[in-house]
Amino acid sequence: MxxxxxxxxxxxxxxxxxxxxxxxxxxxxxxxxxxxxxxxxxxxxxxxxxxxxxxxxxxxxxxxxxxxxxxxxxxxxxxxxxVLSPAWSTDDISDEGRRKLREFGIAPPRGGRPTGPVTVELGPTRTTPSAPRPQQTEPVHCPHCGSADTELLSRFSSTACKALRRCLSCREPFDHFKEL
Amino acid sequence: MTASTSETATAAALALGDDALVLSHRLGEWAGHAPVLEEEVALANIALDLLGQARILLSMAGDEDELAYLREERAFRNLQLVEQPNGDFAHTIARQLYFSTYQRLLYTQLAEGTGPFAPLAAKAVKEVEYHQDHAEQWTLRLGDGTDLSHERMRRATEALWRFTGEMFQPVEGVDVDREGMRAAWLESVGDVLRRATLALPEGPASGAWRAGAGRQGLHTESFGRMLAEMQHLHRSHPGATW
Missing domain, CATH: 3.30.300.130 (Fe-S cluster assembly (FSCA))
Structure with missing residues (x-):
């Protein structure tokens, strides 16, 4: 022991x-x-x-x-x-860490499994789909205004661990710490 | 460990490490040239993930810097697919689709095993899922886009097809079910291409050289120029640091 x-x-x-x-x-x-x-x-x-x-x-x-x-x-x-094993996961970020990320303007990773890419359909231009699609997973909330109405701009943002999103309520772009 | 199993492990680490290193460098060539800023950042981040894999794999085979910067072309063991020039954006995306689908299947199997690559594979497979998703979304967008984007995506998937067979040739020391992987790969890539209003290319999936090509140290014409650029700084200023 x-x-x-x-x-x-x-x-x-x-x-x-x-x-x-x-x-x-x-x-x-x-x-x-x-x-x-x-x-x-x-x-x-x-x-x-x-x-x-x-x-x-x-x-x-x-x-x-x-x-x-x-x-x-x-x-x-x-x-x-x-050390590589066991592999780090965004589930290893503490609750306090998540709170601080949000305060810093970064949407924290959504908790729990499953992780991995979330299927998002790309249209010819980056606009809101005309008919809302059913949410397959918990939405990513805007760290500025808290709205759940946000869209993905790019899977990879300022670093590999973040995706770039935009809030459709307050219009602010923000980073999202991707689930891994 | 006996000398022979250690040599096998070294050769296997070189093969997988060279795939990651060479593709990382090719993707890095997009920096400053990508069609939009977000895409430039995305490709650079994928390149960084691959470089991280390469550093760990090459360190299993020896000194990472010596292996990356001081080997000659014929000593590299990467697949010919990953050294292919970036071409237009569709070519880069087709290369990404083919390779990331293969790498995800490969790492999934390695992660389930107990071999020397299991810890890295378990870690990297989740990153590669994002690479595959990125390639898939772009394939759909270009294939099912305008006439021009469709045509370019079709040309790219066909031009790179003959380099895909090499991925499923056995590599000693990489203990995976290649036939199972090939079937899963064909199904996955075929499904994406169909949804992108394209089709799996016909024709041979390998060139005239059937015995392994890149894995044997035989490379295509553009690889030498790529290496010259990649190695130039290190060779000109040995041991330089900042």
């Missing part, structure tokens, strides 16, 4: 409080990418980190930030390992 020492808990809290380099409103703990902190001896620590997306370039900045924070806490040797 794996037991966690008080020191490991303390270091995990420190590592987990590091802000995400791309979405600084979230901490790594809230994003759910911090997997484990193991203390080997008093000044040597191993940290397991998992990437959100396979190609996410932020993981290197995360590693450097964790190393810095733990060094500042007096840990001499910090090794950050990247």
């Amino acid at each position: 794996v037991t966690t020492t008080a020191l490991e808990e303390e270091l995990r809290r420190l590592a987990g409080s590091v802000p995400d380099p791309e979405l600084p409103v979230l901490t790594l703990e809230e994003l759910g990418v911090l997997r484990a902190v193991r203390v080997h001896d008093a000044d040597s620590v191993e940290v397991d980190l998992t990437p959100t997306y396979t190609g996410c370039p932020a993981i290197e900045a995360m590693s450097v930030d964790i190393e810095r924070v733990l060094h500042e806490h007096g840990i001499r040797e910090v090794a950050v390992r990247t």
Whole structure:
């Protein structure tokens, strides 16, 4: 059985409080990418980190930030390992993390399974379909006005983990953290 | 692990890693040239996902930078499909449709196994679902669009057809049911093309070289030029960092 020492808990809290380099409103703990902190001896620590997306370039900045924070806490040797399994999912984002995303103007991923692409039909132009289609899944709510009446503009937005949408009520465009 | 199984695993990682790396580079060539800004961002993001896969796979085979930047053309093991030039937007979408459908089926099987690729496959398969969805939606939009977009999409699916057979040739160390994959691929791609008012192309799905082509290190003419551009900076400034 794996037991966690008080020191490991303390270091995990420190590592987990590091802000995400791309979405600084979230901490790594809230994003759910911090997997484990193991203390080997008093000044040597191993940290397991998992990437959100396979190609996410932020993981290197995360590693450097964790190393810095733990060094500042007096840990001499910090090794950050990247682990792939089990794969990260947007379900790993905490409720507090979701609340912060919404406040930051990003629609959080919809909770629960199933994940994956949502079928959306493209017309010749990007306009509202003339007849409303039955919603197959929970709608994506506008983070600005809360309306459920939003449309997809592009499956990939400023980063691979987000889609670009537009609110049809307040007309504001916004990013949506895609379900993965 | 014995030397031979380790060599097999290395060769398999190279084949899958080279597919991801080369297609990533091709998609990156759209940066600054895509028809609309959203599409430029989408293609760059798909390229980034593939680059992430390539880094993990090539690191399983050796030093990722050395493998990507210092190998000669004949040492690359990627499918000829992924090295094909971007062509017009329809060609890029046809290449995406063919490859992402294959990769999703491949990773789904690998993720269910216990081999060395299972952790990556389990992670990447969910990303590839978005790549496939992107390709499918564009195929429908172009195929079932104007006369011109329909014609261009038809030409693209036919031009790339002869590179599709190679995807289902066995690769040692990649333990999957290729025949099952081929049947599922034909069904999936055929369904999308039919809904796009197109049809599965007729004619051979491989060229005259039946023994594996890209997997054997035999590549098409444009690949050398692509590599020259991809490797130029690294070769000119060895070890440079920023």
